[in-house]
Amino acid sequence: MALLEVEGASVDYGRGRVLDDVSLSVGEGEIVTVLGANGAGKTTLLRAIAGATRLAAGRVTYDGAPLDGLSIGERLARGIVLVPEGRRILISLTIEENLLVGAHQRRDTAAVRKDIAAIYERFPNLAQRRHMAAWCLSGGEQQMLAIGRAIVARPRLMMLDEPSLGLSPLFVNTLFGLIVELNRGGLTVLLVEQNAGKALAIAHHATVIELGRVVVAGDPRALQADPRLREAYLGQGDDAAAGPIEPILQRGTGV
Amino acid sequence: MIAQQLVNGVMLGAIYVMVALAFTLAIGILNFMNFSIPGLFMAGGMATWILIHRGVPWWAAAVVALIVAAAISLAVERLSYRPSNEGDVEVPLVSSLGFLVLLQSLVLATVGSDQQAFPAVLGDLNLRIGGLVIGAAQVLSLAISMVLVIGLTVALKSTSFGRQIRSIAESRETATLLGIDVGAVIPRVFVISAVTAALGGVLFALNYLQVSPFMGENVGFKGVAAMIVGGMGSVWGAVLGGLLIGVAEVLSIRLFGADTVDIAVYGLLLVLLVVRPQGLLGKPPAREKL
Ligand SMILES: Nc1ncnc2c1ncn2[C@@H]1O[C@H](COP(=O)(O)OP(=O)(O)OP(=O)(O)O)[C@@H](O)[C@H]1O
Ligand SMILES: [Mg+2]
Numbered sequence: 001m002a003l004l005e006v007e008g009a010s011v012d013y014g015r016g017r018v019l020d021d022v023s024l025s026v027g028e029g030e031i032v033t034v035l036g037a038n039g040a041g042k043t044t045l046l047r048a049i050a051g052a053t054r055l056a057a058g059r060v061t062y063d064g065a066p067l068d069g070l071s072i073g074e075r076l077a078r079g080i081v082l083v084p085e086g087r088r089i090l091i092s093l094t095i096e097e098n099l100l101v102g103a104h105q106r107r108d109t110a111a112v113r114k115d116i117a118a119i120y121e122r123f124p125n126l127a128q129r130r131h132m133a134a135w136c137l138s139g140g141e142q143q144m145l146a147i148g149r150a151i152v153a154r155p156r157l158m159m160l161d162e163p164s165l166g167l168s169p170l171f172v173n174t175l176f177g178l179i180v181e182l183n184r185g186g187l188t189v190l191l192v193e194q195n196a197g198k199a200l201a202i203a204h205h206a207t208v209i210e211l212g213r214v215v216v217a218g219d220p221r222a223l224q225a226d227p228r229l230r231e232a233y234l235g236q237g238d239d240a241a242a243g244p245i246e247p248i249l250q251r252g253t254g255v
Numbered sequence: 256m257i258a259q260q261l262v263n264g265v266m267l268g269a270i271y272v273m274v275a276l277a278f279t280l281a282i283g284i285l286n287f288m289n290f291s292i293p294g295l296f297m298a299g300g301m302a303t304w305i306l307i308h309r310g311v312p313w314w315a316a317a318v319v320a321l322i323v324a325a326a327i328s329l330a331v332e333r334l335s336y337r338p339s340n341e342g343d344v345e346v347p348l349v350s351s352l353g354f355l356v357l358l359q360s361l362v363l364a365t366v367g368s369d370q371q372a373f374p375a376v377l378g379d380l381n382l383r384i385g386g387l388v389i390g391a392a393q394v395l396s397l398a399i400s401m402v403l404v405i406g407l408t409v410a411l412k413s414t415s416f417g418r419q420i421r422s423i424a425e426s427r428e429t430a431t432l433l434g435i436d437v438g439a440v441i442p443r444v445f446v447i448s449a450v451t452a453a454l455g456g457v458l459f460a461l462n463y464l465q466v467s468p469f470m471g472e473n474v475g476f477k478g479v480a481a482m483i484v485g486g487m488g489s490v491w492g493a494v495l496g497g498l499l500i501g502v503a504e505v506l507s508i509r510l511f512g513a514d515t516v517d518i519a520v521y522g523l524l525l526v527l528l529v530v531r532p533q534g535l536l537g538k539p540p541a542r543e544k545l
Contacts, residue, residue: 052432076434088429090422101418101433149433 001064003028003188004049004157008058011044011212019044020212021058026157026205031179031189033203033220035196041212042192043085046159049190050082051075062157077105079156083163085192087146091135095126095145098134102149112152119148122178140171147178158182159190164198176202200224259387260505266393266462268501269400273455274478275485275493276404280448283488284424285441291331291351292452293475294358295324299453300460300470301362304373313376317457321450327358328449332442355471362468370467373460396458403451404494411490420444424488477504477520484524486537495535500524 004026011019019041026032036042047053049060051072060067067075090098099119103112120127123144129136137145143163150158160179164172176198183189183202193199200206200220208216208223216229223229274296281289302323306316335350380391411417419440422430431437459474460466481500485492500520507519527535 050432071434071436072431073434073436082432084429084432088426088432090425090429092425093418093421097418097421100415101422101435104415104419104433104435153434 002026003063004190005061006045006049006058007061009045009048009055009060010057011041011048011053012056013044017056018212019048022209022212022214023058024207024214024217026188026190028188029183029186030204031183031191031202032205032207033191033193033199034207034209035193035199036209039211040209042209043161044212045209046082046161046190046192049159050080052082073105076153079154081150081153081155081158083146083150083158083160085161085165087139087142089134089137089142089145089149091133093134094131095134095137096130098145098149099152103152103154106152106154115152115154116148119151123148140167140174143167143171143175144178147175151182155187157188157190159192161192162194163191164193164195172198196230197224256386257506260509261502262387262389262393264502264505265498266389266396266501267505268498269396270455270459270462270474270497271477271481271500272400272494272497273403273451273458274474275481275497276400276407276490277448277452277455278478278482279485279488279490279493280407280444280451282482284420284444285336287336287351288348289331289336289351289448290348290475291328291335291354291358292448292478293471294355295328295449295452295471296456296459296474296478297362297466297468297471298324298327298358299456300373300466301366301456301468303457303460304371304466305366307374307376313374320457321453324449324453324456325446327354328445329442330354332445336441336445359468359471366468368468370465373464373466375464377461390462392458392461396462399454399458403454404490407447408490416440416443480521480524484527484534486534489534489536492534492536 002025004024006022006024009019009022010017022041022045024032024034024045034042034045044053048055049067051067051070051074062075062078062080067080070078090101093101096116099116100112103115106112120130123141125141126137126145126148134142134145147160147163163179164175167175172195179189179191180202191199191203200223203220206216206218206220206223207214208229216223274292277292277295278289281287281292299317299320302320303313303316306319307313311319331351331354335354336347339346339350377391377395382389382391382394411420419430419435422433422435423437423440427437455474455478456471459470477500478497481496482493483496484499485494485496503520503523504516508516511519
């Protein structure tokens with residue numbers, strides 16, 4: 001039984017239907033990626049799962065129970081954590097305060113401190129400036145902080161919305177390495193990406209949406225290998241292959 | 256003597272600080288110019304006076320008055336602020352002004368428009384230091400307003416609730432997305448702001464031994480001015496602005512007489528704002544968020 005099951009999800013904004021009958025399933029311990037061009041409805045899908053956007057039709061089931069009517073906070077309490085598009089760091093708060101805000105539902109203060117210490121250990125850049133306002137961070141550091149903020153919420157399902165957008169190649173590699181590391185630690189990941197090559201390389205399952213509808217879903221390696229698919233849906237020409245695929249992709253696809 | 260005037264000015268300023276604080280919390284966190292605050296100030300003093308007249312001990316009367324003000328403020332949140340959340344910022348501004356008029360009219364209808372004498376419940380206990388005379392009520396006002404300011408600063412800085420408030424102040428959308436229960440935090444901010452204003456009204460009554468349905472108006476103007484001069488949304492700005500206005504007011508009464516006091520005080524504020532438009536502790540580009 002999948003951890004997350006989206007069935008026939010539809011979302012309307014004003015008159016337009018921006019998500020139309022989207023279904024997708026994320027198994028426990030998997031990385032599932034959702035790809036698609038600008039405006040395809042990827043963010044809308046993640047917001048609907050997180051509880052920030054109402055479904056006009058369809059349903060989302062998590063851990064065997066429907067999420068209907070649950071607020072963002074209630075879904076967070078069940079382990080669904082969103083790393084939002086654009087990172088949404090609170091720049092008037094310090095780095096440490098941003099992390100503490102991520103843990104705002106937790107009462108186990110000592111364990112929160114330990115989790116934060118682990119994040120500092122993983123990202124010394126954040127540790128050094130922990131008491132400085134978060135606006136002093138670079139884009140990449142902000143993304144690490146956004147993920148750190150999600151980690152201290154103790155997620156079971158982490159949803160990331162275009163985390164590599166605007167990052168330097170070095171940071172992109174760090175980022176994807178971190179996602180794989182978290183996943184190996186047992187975290188289930190739903191990853192929305194523009195960087196299709198890298199996302200496909202680490203995912204166990206991929207779904208491509210276009211204008212709010214699912215157009216392809218399946219094995220990421222098949223998608224990666226098919227030049228027609230790449231060209232049609234991922235905006236990559238023949239030889240603009242997705243860059244070197246990390247040796248990370250050693251696991252079964254679990255699909 | 257000038258030292259005595261300074262003391263009196265600081266004590267008057269302590270009351271302005273509380274009103275300025277109430278305004279600055281509403282502006283800084285909720286982006287809401289809450290004109291019902293002078294009404295809550297008046298409700299604090301008036302309700303205490305009414306209850307004392309019914310034989311309630313003064314401290315119990317004050318506690319009940321604060322609860323009454325908190326309840327009124329929750330009504331303002333529910334009826335004036337929340338419905339226009341996604342609409343114009345001017346709508347709650349006007350309807351909160353409506354609450355002020357409503358509160359004043361209610362009190363006017365029940366007790367009349369006269370200024371009422373407030374009993375000197377603290378007796379005339381005085382503290383004499385050198386040649387200075389400091390009344391018990393003055394000491395109480397200063398102590399309470401400082402405890403409130405320091406308590407608020409610590410709570411905003413170091414508690415989870417404070418961090419949630421500051422997250423909402425920076426971006427309500429982000430706070431919502433992070434699972435913060437914005438709808439539960441905001442009414443509590445209204446309560447804190449109302450209790451602060453109403454406590455100011457109680458202390459005003461204890462100090463100046465008078466209450467009236469319109470006691471909030473003059474103090475409300477000064478409170479708003481103190482907030483703006485200090486820097487909108489800044490807690491310490493409200494403190495600085497409030498004390499500055501209190502001292503300026505008392506000194507200019509002494510120097511120029513009571514008739515021109517408002518000209519002197521607001522003239523000074525105008526000059527300060529020309530020199531430093533963002534206020535003393537405000538930050539120029541993005542407004543400081545508490
Ligand atoms: N709040 C909104 N009101 C109206 N329309 C919206 C709103 N948010 C998104 N849309 C529209 O819904 C569609 C899907 O938007 P969405 O943000 O989900 O796309 P996306 O796949 O995340 O795009 P991108 O890659 O640019 O982030 C777009 O056509 C967008 O214009
Ligand atoms: Mg998007």
